[in-house]
Amino acid sequence: MTFDELRALFPSAQGCVHLNHAGTSPIAQPVADAVNAVTHDLMSDDPFLAYRNHMKRQETLRAAFGRMMGVPPSTLAFTRNTSHGLAIAADGIPFSAGDNVVVSGTEYPANVYPWMAQGHRGVETRLVPAREGGLVSEEDLVTACDDRTRVLAVSWVQWGTGQRMDLARLGAFCRERGILFVVDLVQGLGALRVDLSALRVDLAAAGCHKWLLAPGGLGVLYVRPGVLPLLRPTNIGWNSVVDSIDWDRIHFDLRPDSQRFEEGTPNLLGTAALHASVSLLEAVGFDAVEERILALAARIRGGLAARGYRVLSPDHPGARSGIVAFRHPTLPNDAVLAALTERRVIAAVRAGNVRFAPHAYNNEADVDAAMAALPS
Structure with missing residues (x-):
């Protein structure tokens, strides 16, 4: 195209x-058409048709995000938005009292409040001031970390200045120090190429109403396989377990991948819209x-x-x-x-x-x- x-x-x-x-x-227009097609299915004699179509569409979309982000599709979960994805990360990390999280002082609130909310667990959120012109120094972020730093959280692209952060440098530093590297991707995903595996990112989240050209209400969360066992799911629902549509069998075998965070009924309209918009980007x-x-x-x-x-x-x-x-x-x-x-x-x-x-x-x-x- x-x-x-x-x-x-x-x-x-x-x-x-x-x-x-x-x-x-x-x-x-194709995004609007995709939403209208789902509403048509929901008005039919068999509204469950919309769910059957969704299940196929969602896995195609997950694969497209895998190609876009340089990761296996199994590492990706669909969320409501960036804040939801970052909250899953922040709430699920096994912090101890005295741990700290390092973030830039110019971060968008979605990448600040989930960490501040861990204060009840004795976790300190360290806000690193920006330099002249509002630019963030990777060196300042690294310097702010110490032996109790559990997480370094940054936006790939800063919302106020458009500064693209050096994820390769920060990811290498975090992996060497055993610090979890968490990235807010929302201001770059859909506009810029990224390979999260090569950049040593542990967790990443994005919403889809900006550069991905979709309506609000849907997001994506990446969880590195090595981090998945550490992350405690805080929102559990019927869809968090294996064989989730076998509703007559009650058990607690969580899905072995990031889909355990997709806890309930999916966003049918949002998924259809996002599938259409990502298809356009991939066609170009x-x-x-x-x-x-x-x-x-x-x-x-x-x-x-x-x-x-x-x-x-x-x-x-x-x-x-x-x-x-x-x-x-x-x-x-x-x-x-x-x-x-x-x-x-x-x-x-x-x-x-x-x-x-x-x-x-x-x-x-x-x-x-x-x-x-x-x-x-």
Whole structure:
């Protein structure tokens, strides 16, 4: 599938320039059609047809995520959102009183509150301050760890600046020290390629309403096989056990893989939508999607610099992402956002910056229109 063919599937692209995929993405027509197909099944004489179709669709989707994330499908569980996945991780880790968790002080709350919630177990959450411009130093994170650090938790891509973290360095450090490495993937998954196995990530979570181009309400959790026996499932339901549809047999043999965390009735509509959106991304090609997004982000950075705006997002290789954060030299962020909104350019103000986040169906004309809409 070409980028132009992908663009034609997004009704929103005909009426506005959407550059807020780091917030909430519009959905494509095939995604809406997939949801409607499930509702049609649910209105039929045999509504259980929707569940039978779901079971096949879910495993196809799990395999696609395995290809996207560089991990076996059996290591993946579907969740409600990023927060849900990180809460499963935080609540399930066998902490002891006096342990600590190291996180950046600029993390999105989804990757802070689940760790703070472990305070009742005597666990300290250490917030490491960012450096100038809101950028996070991997060295500062490493330095904050000690012999009681149980977890280092970071976002792959920082929500406020778009900084892509060096997961390879942090993963190697954690594995050497016996620290669990937990990653919030939500601001990169669907936009950037990742191989969690090679990066030595132990646990990772993401929601699907941003770069994965699906509606909210569904997420994915990765649990490294070596970590699975350590992680205590805190939400147990009928679907957590082997032979889960044999409802007449009561037993407590948990599934031997990450699917033990899929405790109950699945999200039929969300799975259908996500299956459709991931199929679109895979039809374009994950490598091509990343290349396109980074090229558009580079065009945005160049346009902003030419207009005298201050770009906060890092520009060196390895730290770039699809997010470009910036500020006007004198105008407040809200004034910049209002000017963009008036010209039907959809952006956001986050963490003290204006934020653009293009996707693969955007094009150079979209970027140029956004630049023209910026106040001087």
